[in-house]
Amino acid sequence: MAALRQAQGPRGIPDATVARLPVYLRALTALVDQGISTCSSNDLAAAAGVNPAKLRKDLSYLGSYGTRGVGYDVEYLRYQIARELGQTQDWDVVIVGVGHLGSALSAYRGFSTRGIRIAALVDSDPERIGTEVAGVTVAPMADLESIVREHGIAIAVIATPGEAAQGVADALVSAGVTSILNFAPAIVTVPEGVAVRKVDLSIELQILAYHEQRRSAEAPGGGAGPWAADGEVSL
Numbered sequence: 001m002a003a004l005r006q007a008q009g010p011r012g013i014p015d016a017t018v019a020r021l022p023v024y025l026r027a028l029t030a031l032v033d034q035g036i037s038t039c040s041s042n043d044l045a046a047a048a049g050v051n052p053a054k055l056r057k058d059l060s061y062l063g064s065y066g067t068r069g070v071g072y073d074v075e076y077l078r079y080q081i082a083r084e085l086g087q088t089q090d091w092d093v094v095i096v097g098v099g100h101l102g103s104a105l106s107a108y109r110g111f112s113t114r115g116i117r118i119a120a121l122v123d124s125d126p127e128r129i130g131t132e133v134a135g136v137t138v139a140p141m142a143d144l145e146s147i148v149r150e151h152g153i154a155i156a157v158i159a160t161p162g163e164a165a166q167g168v169a170d171a172l173v174s175a176g177v178t179s180i181l182n183f184a185p186a187i188v189t190v191p192e193g194v195a196v197r198k199v200d201l202s203i204e205l206q207i208l209a210y211h212e213q214r215r216s217a218e219a220p221g222g223g224a225g226p227w228a229a230d231g232e233v234s235l
């Protein structure tokens with residue numbers, strides 16, 4: 001069976017907690033920007049859109065318990081989470097497949113503020129190779145290994161058609177990449193020690209469509225349905 005390996009949380013932190021850390025980081029960054037230096041777990045939980053007990057439990061994995069009556073030191077907690085997520089250093093990332101999606105991802109400015117730098121773009125199409133996208137020249141697949149070595153790249157994004165994804169994943173792994181974000185609609189198998197995360201917007205939309213359909217079937221007059229106040233479906 002094809003194994004879809006998930007990133008192992010650092011220091012044994014559960015993956016569900018790791019997945020919420022970037023949300024806390026974003027909320028804390030907003031608090032820093034507003035000049036707020038301390039916050040209660042309730043305030044931070046509200047800003048992050050999670051329940052306070054879950055937030056306290058998540059932060060306890062980082063050894064961060066806040067100070068009774070004072071709350072959390074916003075700057076320090078932000079630093080702790082950034083360090084846990086490896087964001088105190090910049091990560092060079094390669095995108096393979098520089099079509100519509102790959103080009104849009106390369107042009108996204110939000111990565112740089114999160115310590116992610118799109119250092120290289122690679123494609124197999126001779127028409128695309130040599131063109132410049134978001135200030136980076138598209139390189140051929142033959143250059144993948146030297147690109148990964150030169151930039152010390154550990155993380156790659158696959159934005160090729162599904163049928164090319166496994167071959168691209170194999171090439172990435174053999175070049176030395178150890179973490180892959182796969183946008184292609186295909187399950188890729190990788191050796192032990194390589195992490196793969198899959199993003200599938202169609203599945204997310206299908207889930208929303210399912211709930212939308214149930215909502216209109218169950219409450220034709222416009223009931224609340226399964227929707228939570230923050231817009232997330234409560235499953």
Ligand SMILES: NC(=O)c1ccc[n+]([C@@H]2O[C@H](COP(=O)([O-])OP(=O)(O)OC[C@H]3O[C@@H](n4cnc5c(N)ncnc54)[C@H](O)[C@@H]3O)[C@@H](O)[C@H]2O)c1
Pocket residue numbers: 096097098099100101102122123124125128141159160161162164167168182183184185199200201202
């Ligand atoms: N996960 C999501 O949420 C989501 C959303 C949209 C699209 N997609 C998927 O992302 C992928 C890209 O979509 P797109 O619209 O950008 O397609 P596209 O056709 O515009 O781009 C694909 C690019 O991959 C390149 N490519 C093909 N085979 C390759 C190979 N073996 N090695 C290197 N490069 C190769 C092509 O030359 C092209 O530049 C598709 O698989 C699509 O289904 C995923």
